[in-house]
Structures are given as structure tokens and as C-alpha cells.
Amino acid sequence: MSVEFHGHTHRLDWADPTVREWDCTVVWSDPADPEAGIVLDRSAFYPGGGGQPPDYGVLLWQGVTTRIIGTRKGDDFFLLPAPGDPIPSAGTAVRGALDDVRRSTLMRTHSALHVLCGTVFRDFGVLVTGGNMEPGEARMDFNLPEVPPGFKQLIEDTVNKEILNDRRIDVRVLSKEAAYAIPGLVRTQGAAPPDTPELRIVEIVGLDVQADGGTHVASTGQIGRIEVTKVENKGKQNRRVRIRLAD
Numbered sequence: 001m002s003v004e005f006h007g008h009t010h011r012l013d014w015a016d017p018t019v020r021e022w023d024c025t026v027v028w029s030d031p032a033d034p035e036a037g038i039v040l041d042r043s044a045f046y047p048g049g050g051g052q053p054p055d056y057g058v059l060l061w062q063g064v065t066t067r068i069i070g071t072r073k074g075d076d077f078f079l080l081p082a083p084g085d086p087i088p089s090a091g092t093a094v095r096g097a098l099d100d101v102r103r104s105t106l107m108r109t110h111s112a113l114h115v116l117c118g119t120v121f122r123d124f125g126v127l128v129t130g131g132n133m134e135p136g137e138a139r140m141d142f143n144l145p146e147v148p149p150g151f152k153q154l155i156e157d158t159v160n161k162e163i164l165n166d167r168r169i170d171v172r173v174l175s176k177e178a179a180y181a182i183p184g185l186v187r188t189q190g191a192a193p194p195d196t197p198e199l200r201i202v203e204i205v206g207l208d209v210q211a212d213g214g215t216h217v218a219s220t221g222q223i224g225r226i227e228v229t230k231v232e233n234k235g236k237q238n239r240r241v242r243i244r245l246a247d
């Protein structure tokens with residue numbers, strides 16, 4: 001239960017990543033200081049983290065629109081309004097709505113990165129050293145001193161094959177003890193698993209298991225075809241693989 005809350009906010013994005021519109025109530029805001037942000041009792045906005053950027057969207061209330069253009073994470077989860085937009089005060093009933101294209105594209109992009117990570121780990125046995133994504137485009141760095149000839153095409157073909165396999169993507173919450181018992185839970189070199197009582201686990205069945213807080217599609221088929229746009233040298237040990245959604 002605990003990982004479904006951030007402070008006062010029930011994280012609907014964790015409970016169901018397909019939610020795009022919902023009713024909720026403002027828990028806190030300071031109309032005199034709009035930049036402090038807005039706290040909702042229920043929110044489907046992804047706050048950003050783990051390489052996945054935050055969602056954008058709107059709050060609709062009493063005939064006005066407040067555009068949400070960012071987030072701030074503290075003890076509570078604050079939504080940042082567009083400058084000049086009206087601020088609903090605490091207690092106001094609002095309807096939240098996400099920018100669906102941005103969020104749905106980020107879900108496909110994030111899941112594509114996990115397919116990439118899982119196939120490179122399976123086929124080359126190497127760990128990730130970093131990564132980042134924008135809607136439809138992403139990069140991931142691997143601890144890979146040498147790449148074989150044809151690596152770029154090989155990776156693209158292998159990832160697309162796993163996408164076509166339409167592997168299920170399961171999300172579950174495990175106790176710390178149960179999560180730590182999963183071999184290879186942390187695929188990022190030098191990173192420790194989160195030290196929290198419960199961990200959220202994202203599994204591409206048969207391919208990849210990670211502790212992860214992001215939003216994902218339900219099966220790899222929903223990602224659509226990807227392209228590997230570039231493989232770059234980033235230091236002696238590091239290869240940077242850039243991908244984009246092709247469909």
C-alpha cells in the first residue's frame with residue numbers, strides 16, 4: 001500500500017497506468033504563491049524519475065483550466081501550474097487530465113528501454129551505466145568495452161523480435177526481502193536497490209526484471225517497432241545506444 005502514496009497523494013499512475021482523467025480534491029495550495037504548486041488527494045501525473053520525465057496535463061474546475069507543466073517532489077507531490085494560470089484553493093473539487101500523447105509515448109519509450117536493457121544483458125551479460133528518455137527517443141549506456149561487427153543492426157533486430165513476441169509486462173509490489181531475493185534485480189552498475197519496506201517490480205516476462213517506479217505498457221507488442229539510431233563510444237568501457245520509436 002505504501003508505494004501507492006506520495007505524502008497525501010494517492011498515486012493513480014501506479015495503481016493503473018492507463019488512467020488519463022479522474023476526479024479529485026485539492027489538499028493544499030497557496031494562491032498567493034502559485035510556484036509552490038498544488039497537492040491533490042488523487043493524481044495520475046507521473047512525477048518524473050528513473051529517467052522518465054514528468055507528465056503534463058490540466059486541472060479543470062469551476063469552468064477554468066489550470067495547465068500543469070511540471071512537478072516538484074518533496075514530502076508531498078506538488079503539481080506546478082503554468083505561469084499566470086488560476087490556482088484552485090484547498091478543498092476545491094477538480095478534474096485532472098493528462099496529455100495522453102506525451103504519457104502514452106513515454107510509456108512505450110520506457111518499456112522499449114527495458115526490452116533493450118534485458119536483451120543486452122541476456123546476450124552480452126553487461127550492465128547499464130546510465131540512461132534517459134524523451135517522448136519517442138531514448139538512450140542507454142552499457143558497460144561494453146568492445147562491440148562486435150554489425151552490433152547496431154543486431155540489437156535493433158533482437159529488440160524488435162522481443163517486441164513482436166508480445167511479452168507481458170507485469171508490475172507488482174514486493175516486500176524488501178522478497179525483492180532482494182530476485183537475482184540481478186539491479187541492472188544499473190554500482191546502483192543499490194531502493195532501501196524501502198516495499199519495492200515496485202517491473203517484469204517483462206521471460207526477459208527482464210527490475211525495481212522501477214515508471215509507467216509501462218501492458219505488453220511489449222504495444223511498444224511498436226523501434227530503430228537503433230546510433231551506437232556511440234562514450235569512454236573506454238561505455239557504449240551509448242540511442243533508440244527511437246519507429247511506429
Ligand SMILES: [Zn+2]
Nearest residue numbers: 050110212214
Ligand atoms: Zn525503467
